[in-house]
Amino acid sequence: MGFVRIIKNLLSLNIPTEHSLKEGMVPLEDAKCPYCNSNFEKPLSRKKTCPVCQHDIFVRTLPFKNDKERIRVAVTEQQAENIDIAWAKVNGTYDDMQKGIQKYESKKKSLNKLWGIEPSGSDIEWHLLLDELIEHAKNNQWGLYRNTILRMAEHLYKLKEFDQSLRKYLNVLYLDVNGPSNATWFNGKPNLNERAFNPLEPIAFIAPGIIKRIVLLKDKRVCIDNEELKILFLEESSQVYAALKTPITPEKALQTLVEKDVF
Ligand SMILES: [Zn+2]
Structure with a gap:
């Protein structure tokens, strides 16, 4: 457009x-x-x-x-x-449409200035997603954060960056096991002390669409076996675990997913 x-x-x-x-x-x-x-x-x-x-x-x-x-x-x-x-x-x-367009144009300008060349539409969208991610993390909004990671996975899939896309989908899967939610807002400010991960027993909700996409990537695009997929999952979730202090360890998450026949 x-x-x-x-x-x-x-x-x-x-x-x-x-x-x-x-x-x-x-x-x-x-x-x-x-x-x-x-x-x-x-x-x-x-x-x-x-x-x-x-x-x-x-x-x-x-x-x-x-x-x-x-x-x-x-x-x-x-x-x-x-x-x-x-x-x-x-x-x-x-109004949202107008704001979205303004954000897009200002990102385009700033990337252009930074890189000295005009960024592609896809580059602009990627950097807007990165901004969103930081914003959600800052505001303790982990449900929204998880949704942005999912959009990044989809973005990378469209670019045929299948390996990177798979990693992002696994990232979503790990976050889902941890039950991400959004902290409540009060007087226009998010509650930063609220615990925004709430894993459900025995497993938080896992979207079937995510699993389907991971299986497709594993079998048809990246072409790896189950064991390699598990290693990739542990690699990805370890980074998230270290950065976000999520309540479920990567090993425990993997064990749960194996028990539930997801892997
Ligand atoms: Zn014609």
């Missing part, structure tokens, strides 16, 4: 009216390219590159509150961004 363009849109745009949004947009059932008007055999079901003009065509639903019928449209990238902004305003997520 073009973030600079979104910012320009945010600054210039009020909530688009039904008329202004619809103008120049192609209803999905027309099965036409919004750029070059070429006809397709059937309506698009999702994003597609036009075989004639090679532009990316986006599929969206128009955000009108009085929607007796939901209007689906095939639109240009710019139109899709306008619709996303309009949706954010309707859903009340517009």
